[in-house]
Amino acid sequence: MHTTPHTEAAPPSADRREQSGLEGLRREIDAIDNALLELLNRRASASLAAGAVKREQGSPVFRPEREELLMETLLEKNSGPLPSTHLRTIYREILSSSRALQNPLKVAFLGPEGTFSHMAATEFLGNSMDFWAMPRFDDIFKAVENRDCGLGVIPLENSLHGTIVQSIDLFAAHAVHIQAEWFSRISHSLMSREAALAGIKTVYSHPQALGQCAGWLRANLPQAELISVDSTAAAAHKVLAERNAAAVGHGSLAPRLGLAVLARSIEDTSDNWTRFVCIGPEPAPAPASGQAGSGEDGAVKTSVLFTLADKPGALANVLQCFAAAGVNMNKLESRPMHLERWKYIFFCDVSCDLTDTKHAPLLDIVREHCHSFRILGAYPAGRYMQKGSGA
Numbered sequence: 467m468h469t470t471p472h473t474e475a476a477p478p479s480a481d482r483r484e485q486s487g488l489e490g491l492r493r494e495i496d497a498i499d500n501a502l503l504e505l506l507n508r509r510a511s512a513s514l515a516a517g518a519v520k521r522e523q524g525s526p527v528f529r530p531e532r533e534e535l536l537m538e539t540l541l542e543k544n545s546g547p548l549p550s551t552h553l554r555t556i557y558r559e560i561l562s563s564s565r566a567l568q569n570p571l572k573v574a575f576l577g578p579e580g581t582f583s584h585m586a587a588t589e590f591l592g593n594s595m596d597f598w599a600m601p602r603f604d605d606i607f608k609a610v611e612n613r614d615c616g617l618g619v620i621p622l623e624n625s626l627h628g629t630i631v632q633s634i635d636l637f638a639a640h641a642v643h644i645q646a647e648w649f650s651r652i653s654h655s656l657m658s659r660e661a662a663l664a665g666i667k668t669v670y671s672h673p674q675a676l677g678q679c680a681g682w683l684r685a686n687l688p689q690a691e692l693i694s695v696d697s698t699a700a701a702a703h704k705v706l707a708e709r710n711a712a713a714v715g716h717g718s719l720a721p722r723l724g725l726a727v728l729a730r731s732i733e734d735t736s737d738n739w740t741r742f743v744c745i746g747p748e749p750a751p752a753p754a755s756g757q758a759g760s761g762e763d764g765a766v767k768t769s770v771l772f773t774l775a776d777k778p779g780a781l782a783n784v785l786q787c788f789a790a791a792g793v794n795m796n797k798l799e800s801r802p803m804h805l806e807r808w809k810y811i812f813f814c815d816v817s818c819d820l821t822d823t824k825h826a827p828l829l830d831i832v833r834e835h836c837h838s839f840r841i842l843g844a845y846p847a848g849r850y851m852q853k854g855s856g857a
Contacts, residue, residue: 509560510567517568527569528617530646530750533561534846562592571616572596574606580699580719582675586650586742587619589851601696603632607640610745618642618745623797624652625739627677634801634813637771637842644743644769644843645750649850652738654679655717657702657725659709666690666728670701671714679714681734687712739850743769749821749843765847768820773803773811773837781812783835791828793818819844 520527537557541550565571573591576583577599587597598615600606609615620636623629654675660666666687669676673694676683683692690712695701698715702723705711712728713719720727774780788795797815802808820829821844833839 506560510563513564513567520568526746526748526750527565527571528645528744528746528750530744531846536561558590558592559594562594565591566594566596569616570596572598572609572614574598574600574609574615574618576600576603576606576619576621576697578697578699578703580702580716580722581672581697582650582652582716582740583619583621583697583742584699585716585718586621586648586740586851589650590619590646590648590742590744591617604636604639607636607642607745610642610747611640613747616746617645620743620745621674622647622741622743624674624678624741625737626733626735627674629799630674631801634799635804637813638801638803638811642745642747642842643749644845645746646744646845647741647767647848649739649741649848651851652678652733652740653717653731653736654698654714654733655720655727656712656714656729656732657717657720657723658705658712658728659725660712660728661726663687663728665710666712667710668693668708669712669714670695670704672696672698672701675701675714678738679732679734682729682732683714686729686732741848749841750845765817766819766844767847768816768818768844769842770814770816770820770840771811771842772814772832772839773809774835775837776809780835784832787828787832787835788816791825793820793825793828817847 517527519525537554540553540557544550544553573587573595575581575587575597578584579597579599584597584599587595595617598609600609603620606615606618606620610618620633621630622633656663656666656669658666663686667689668691669683669687670693671679675698676692676694683690695704698713699719701713702715702719702725705713705725706723713725714732717727717730719725772784774784785795794817795814796817797813799813800810801813803811818825820841829839
């Protein structure tokens with residue numbers, strides 16, 4: 467009788483063992499994703515319920531100090547390996563979705579889509595908001611003041627080119643409030659239908675963008691005519707139909723519109739940031755200074771507008787009031803008042819919450835020295851967004 471000798475099965479190859487291990491990890495990840503989905507929907511249900519309570523109480527949906535408190539708490543608890551920057555990005559979108567579920571807020575920004583203001587708005591508020599492009603800054607202020615939009619995104623100043631003076635003028639003309647601020651990194655690209663710099667005779671962009679790239683443009687396109695338009699995105703759309711023209715703007719516009727990027731990072735210095743503010747028809751609740759949720763390094767900032775009597779020492783008296791109270795003023799800007807020759811309105815930022823009752827005696831004294839005095843908003847001091855974006 468013939469018998470076949472018994473042989474042991476060959477051990478699985480290293481590739482098969484790795485594949486088996488990978489399949490196990492994938493099953494684990496799938497299970498985690500299913501659990502996350504259930505938790506996200508539970509959070510969404512709770513958020514909807516909170517939105518109903520807010521409507522009954524007349525409370526605002528956008529609470530920047532509450533969102534900052536939540537973010538700081540989560541970052542403090544995060545033990546990794548998920549990087550803090552990733553956690554911020556994830557929760558930015560969770561909070562954006564939560565706001566949209568509670569009340570689909572319209573957010574006005576300087577359009578069209580693709581402007582630095584648009585990029586900064588999504589960077590700070592997330593992608594679930596109902597963004598509305600406006601042709602001019604004054605349209606944003608009007609839409610917020612008239613409550614056609616719940617929020618507006620406004621560039622206030624740039625680290626290279628200074629204050630956007632039109633924004634200051636519009637604060638003086640409209641009853642709106644600053645609810646939040648942040649700083650977005652600005653990086654400009656030169657875009658065109660042409661294939662090389664040699665063919666460029668005209669460059670279009672927003673005045674701020676042209677100013678931020680003035681040195682590069684003089685050095686590389688000395689003969690080109692520089693023409694200001696309403697926005698960087700409007701400039702990019704304009705060069706679509708024009709030969710020998712280029713636009714300065716956000717580099718992401720190029721693939722959207724089918725333009726070539728002739729040069730990147732053409733700003734005169736890499737340390738180029740724009741301060742943005744979020745405006746609303748009502749003031750936002752401000753956190754107590756030094757507490758969680760009060761912004762960068764636990765700081766609170768207040769922005770004010772005031773006018774003075776035309777007499778010697780008027781401005782010095784106001785500055786002395788703040789100095790005597792130990793209040794740091796970190797921005798002071800004057801602008802001519804419309805319809806009144808040689809009269810000026812002052813915009814200033816101070817590093818505290820002037821709406822806190824402890825500052826009431828200081829405000830009483832300051833108002834005695836002012837012709838008018840208006841608090842634009844007290845809000846968490848803004849943080850620097852690390853993802854490239856801009857104004």
